[in-house]
Amino acid sequence: xxxxxxxxxxxxxxxxxxxxxxxxxxxxxxxxxxxxxxxxxxxxxxxxxxxxxxxxxxxxxxxxxxxxxxxxxxxxxxxxxxxxxxxxxxxxxxxxxxxxxxxxxxxxxxxxxxxxxxxxxxxxxxxxxxxxxxxxxxxxxxxxxxxxxxxxxxxxxxxxxxxxxxxxxxxxxxxxxxxxxxxxxxxxxxxxxxxxxxxxxxxxxxxx
Ligand code: 5GP
Numbered sequence: 001x002x003x004x005x006x007x008x009x010x011x012x013x014x015x016x017x018x019x020x021x022x023x024x025x026x027x028x029x030x031x032x033x034x035x036x037x038x039x040x041x042x043x044x045x046x047x048x049x050x051x052x053x054x055x056x057x058x059x060x061x062x063x064x065x066x067x068x069x070x071x072x073x074x075x076x077x078x079x080x081x082x083x084x085x086x087x088x089x090x091x092x093x094x095x096x097x098x099x100x101x102x103x104x105x106x107x108x109x110x111x112x113x114x115x116x117x118x119x120x121x122x123x124x125x126x127x128x129x130x131x132x133x134x135x136x137x138x139x140x141x142x143x144x145x146x147x148x149x150x151x152x153x154x155x156x157x158x159x160x161x162x163x164x165x166x167x168x169x170x171x172x173x174x175x176x177x178x179x180x181x182x183x184x185x186x187x188x189x190x191x192x193x194x195x196x197x198x199x200x201x202x203x204x205x206x207x208x
Contacts, residue, residue, distance in 0.1 A: 005095040006188055007117055009103045011110035012125035013155035015137040017171045021125060022104040025178045035102045036094050041067060044082035075112035107158045114164065121188050123181060124165040128172045
């Protein structure tokens with residue numbers, strides 16, 4: 001039996017470690033050839049070492065606005081002064097070909113995807129507690145006390161949206177978080193709903 005590819009959305013508050021967990025997931029041998037990462041478009045400047053087309057599609061504000069207008073994005077959000085969005089055609093192409101597509105996006109965008117594609121698998125990456133989240137944001141060393149306070153406020157609001165997701169994965173340890181995500185995906189592949197056409201054809205059709 002064959003099922004359509006999954007759309008897996010990993011989300012969670014700023015500072016929780018989404019990027020680190022996503023990279024670790026893609027580095028594990030087991031998952032290497034199974035997932036396809038959906039590269040987002042963004043208007044932010046590339047950071048050192050980032051590659052256009054691999055980390056992001058770096059576009060101008062005008063180009064981004066044109067993508068919105070032409071309905072080329074599955075979702076988009078403005079985050080700390082820049083736009084981020086998920087190109088729609090890649091997701092359609094891969095899931096229709098039976099491949100799993102993985103998005104790592106912030107909370108507003110994830111909830112837009114949920115409204116448009118409720119069949120997706122929505123995973124909320126949660127910090128062990130608020131104190132731990134604050135110390136991660138502080139330890140990045142890039143933010144002023146005001147920005148840290150602002151990020152913490154935003155994180156509290158985002159944590160309240162956790163109940164709208166299908167799964168919650170605590171990021172107490174990166175390897176453990178990766179294992180939990182792999183378990184979720186394996187189980188999701190076996191859900192009856194994902195095989196319904198095959199089931200009707202192979203088991204419930206007219207017998208001889
Ligand atoms: P950064 O600038 O650190 O790469 O990303 C900032 C935030 O934007 C992160 O929380 C990241 O998950 C989120 N992000 C990256 N791509 C997208 C996207 O396509 N859509 C949305 N909504 N958020 C995104």
